[in-house]
Amino acid sequence: MTAAPKARTRISPLGLTFLAVTSIGWGLNFPIMKYILSEWPPLSARGLSGIVGAAALALIALLQRQRLTVPRGMRLRLVLVSLLTISSWVAFMGLALVWLDAREAAVLAISVPVWVALLAWPVLGERLTALRAAALAVALGGIFILIGGNSLDASIGKLPGLLMALVGAVCVGLGTVLTKHFPLQMPPTSLAAWQIGIGCLPVAIAGIAFEQPNPAALSALGWASMAYLTLIQFCLCYVCWFVALERLPAATASIGTLLVPVVGVLSAAAMLHEPFGLREIIALAVALGGVALALRAQ
Structure with missing residues (x-):
């Protein structure tokens, strides 16, 4: 009777491998996306690559014999969570990179687990402890060190990007908490295909309508970067992430994603x-410390 719990909590080396692939792939996305912005507008680049990635994930799900049908009672929840976790992140972080360096966006992404911890209080009834409040303060302190720059003018110039990145992080945190409150019970690859497809569709439509992207503007390196966003960021990394979640404790997976901003x-x-x-080393260390405090408070 005592052997089963131990087996469930044992760390899977295969799970750690998939987690490492996910974290490295998502971390590399920041400089690649920053480069794309020199050739293509942000909403088009992020939205269109996500649509293609969702279609590829749907094909993978079919090959895995996973069902793609969404239960009627889950459809509204699926749309809401997809808009929060995918649409907001894809759109706001893409726009944020217009004003921010890739390294700055990567550090801002660290704040997502902290917002999850804070939003779990009103939504899930998880008490906001002094440790969680301290975690937010520490994480924001690290962000301030990095974004502060060497002058006030530099900081003000980055303000639109900072606000957009933080809005995206808060939305992802809320979507994550709502997913815990209203679980989406679907096969993992099918769920990823639906979430990415639903989330990226309005972003792609907005990009086509307002940005009018020109495929001829993409260089060979630009097309290679788009392929990375589609096949690695949206397909490989999401599949690896769900496989890692199946084999690792949630806390271990959360801590493992701290590798993302480091790689970024x-x-x-x-x-x-x-x-x-x-300054970058201190900012990264302080922000990571804040998230570590938040995870410890779970």
């Missing part, structure tokens, strides 16, 4: 030659 900051320095010095 380091890859931005290597690929885009963005600054990486003492």
Whole structure:
């Protein structure tokens, strides 16, 4: 009787491998998306690649013999959660990168688990402890160190991007909490296909309507970057993420995603030659510390 719980809580090496693939893939997305913005507008790049990625995930689900039909009672919840977790993140983070460096966007992404911890109080009834409040303060402190820049003018110039990234992070946090409150019981790959498709559709429509993207504007490297966003970010990483969740405790998976901003900051320095010095290291360490406090408070 005692062996079963131990088996369930044992860390799976295969689960850790899939988690590492997810975190590295999502981390590399920040500099790649920043590069795309030099050739294509943000809503079109993010929305259209997501639509193609959703179609590919649907095909993968069919090959896995997963059902794609959505139960009638789940449809409204699926749309709401998809708009919060996918649409808001894809749109707001894409727009934020117009004003922010890739490394700055990566650090802002760290705040998502903190917002989850805070929003779980009114939605799920999980008490807001002093430790959770301290976690938010510490995480925001790290963000302030990085976004603050070397002058007030530089900080004000980044304000639109900062606000958009934070709105996106808060929306993702709310969508995550609502998913816990109203579970979406579907096969994982099918669920990812629906969520990404529903979430990216309005973003793609807005991009086509207002940005009028021109495929001829994409260079060979631009097309390769779009392929990465579609096949790696939306397909491979999401499939690996759901596989990791099946094999790892939720807390372990949450802590593992802290690798995402680290990869984002380091890859931005290597690929885009963005600054990486003492200030970036301190900001990353402080923000990660805030999230670690939030996870400890769970």
